[in-house]
Amino acid sequence: MPPGGPCIARGLHSRGLFSVIAPDSSFDLDEATVLLPQFHYRTAAQQQPRSDALNSGSLLWAEEFQLITDDDIRRAAAAAQFGTFGGLTHDPQTPLETLRLISDFFHWLWLVDDLVVDKTASGPEIITPLIDHFVSVVRGETVATSAPERAYVDLARRLVADHGAQSGRRFAAAGVRFLEALIPQSVMRASDTVPTLHEYEILRRGISGVPMAVAFIEPSIGIHMSDAEWQREDVQRLAEQANDIISWVNDIFSLPMELAQEPVFWNYPLILQAQGMTLPEAITETGKRTQQAYDDFWLLAERLMQERSPACRAFIHGLDRWMSGSYEWHIVTPRYWRAWETFIITA
Template sequence: MNPHYETAKVAAEQWLNSYGIDNIEKVKKAQFPLLAAMGHCTADAKRLYVLANYYQWVFIYDDYFDNGKWSKSSEDARHAADLTINVLRDPETFTKTSFLPADMLRSFMLDIHETATERCQQRLVKHFQNFINAAVEQVINRSKDIDLSIDSYIKLRRQTGALSSVYDLVQYDLNLDVPDEVLHNPTMKKLALYINDICCWANDIYSFNIEQAWGETHNLVIISMGEGRSLQESIDFVGDRVKERFNAYVSEKEKIPSWGSKIDQDVATYLAAVEQWAIGFIHWSFATERYFGKSHEEVKKTRVVTLLPRKKA
């Protein structure tokens, strides 16, 4: 746990309150500053505050596309995405809009410009755009009732999970600047992919109950059920794939090449922090009401979940 958690939590909640968000209590119950503190244990107070704001922003942005007015119209979703991308490209001159998440992102990006390296900023812009465009693709699939196969879903999920941005923010947290040629090494790319899949697929298990209640289909458990497996078989199917990815990660990590002592140390520090983020994410998933409501501690102990009734359209 980051020792600056309480300070960052207060500041991040003040930042959140300043925007007058409709579903603010829902955001607060998820305790995203806690996710930042569990995932970024070594960040200083300023950076932890910025990171907490990022996780709050991602949830709010994603919620607009899952349940908000942009969740049904691909045209509206594309317009909102374009506004958001404009913020990424030039937050300094971006003017206030009717799309609240774009305004919130401007505040975050200005903080990033103040505290992050140039290369970190460039990577964040690239990976944010991938996440934003993937959210639009998800809306298009929903509006056209497109049923994804497991393979096509996994490809899209690797973008909607926003883990590539998390990797950038891990380096930001540590004030590291691992060279692109290192991150683009085939082994390093596989390691990033495996952690991405582990976190996203585990998240699909945790979020399944809420998403099935809302009739959402962007979930690996739900897609597995669509291929003929029962609910429990699908949970086991996804769980087994998470275990496979974990084993693949451990095996692939043995193949990391050397780039010299300085870079090797930075890579070791970076990967240890990415692993810590994944562990923190898992613990956070059971520490708040985000996925299991007030039963989150009981679910962690028993691994038994009571299905929610389907919401009326």
């Protein structure tokens, strides 16, 4: 902690720049500047002109499926602008119906956090039966009974109807991975121990939901890899690298909200802090590791661009657009910069 007390990070609304005011022992304010890491991608994010309609339409969809249960949740969902998120992370020429599906999916993923994922704090004995039933629904073995399950079935049905069974299988496989990761997350949250970075990285790849979102890249561009190419180790490794990059950027920008969780939701900067770094140092180090991961992504991507099919090359460009658009969304959405306006750095 700085001399005299905590630092109050006040957002300047300019691409990650925050002013930090550190009280000294005489209570005079010495102003310093803290920069959140800035990232640069090969593909520039592009705003979707239909974002407002996507945002409002998906809110209505979520209400129809009873994912939004009160005014507070609705205001939070509206502030997150997940329709804008879908537009930024996908090709500008994506058909409108596909964009609506993507926007609805992002609302579903975030609202499941409130309706299912937050129950992981109660311990594995509470969450495991819910997850087991949900996984059976995703696999087509059980009828959906809860609001999140019924909404998932609607998303999967529309995806298959518009883009084929291949897209549906990839989405379902990623859905099972996401759901099953919530059980070890519950064990981790119930534990008093700090996870290692390796443990966290493995868990984060499942609970991020990114593999489910990545299943929409090919439908958005209208070209699909064969199952054999999709399942190649190097293609899946590239997708996992993108998963890490997207997740770690989110870890940085969502830090004020994660620190408000009880029990604590460990993420990359917080684990580094627990290992001895100050929080500003941990944020900077997370940014450096994210940038290195992006450099490694392109080392592999450039080789695959030469060796693999046109569909794989298009998928790689789609991954880069996804990473770029996700970063841009974290900057422009009120969900994050409002949280940083009043964030207190305690170490």
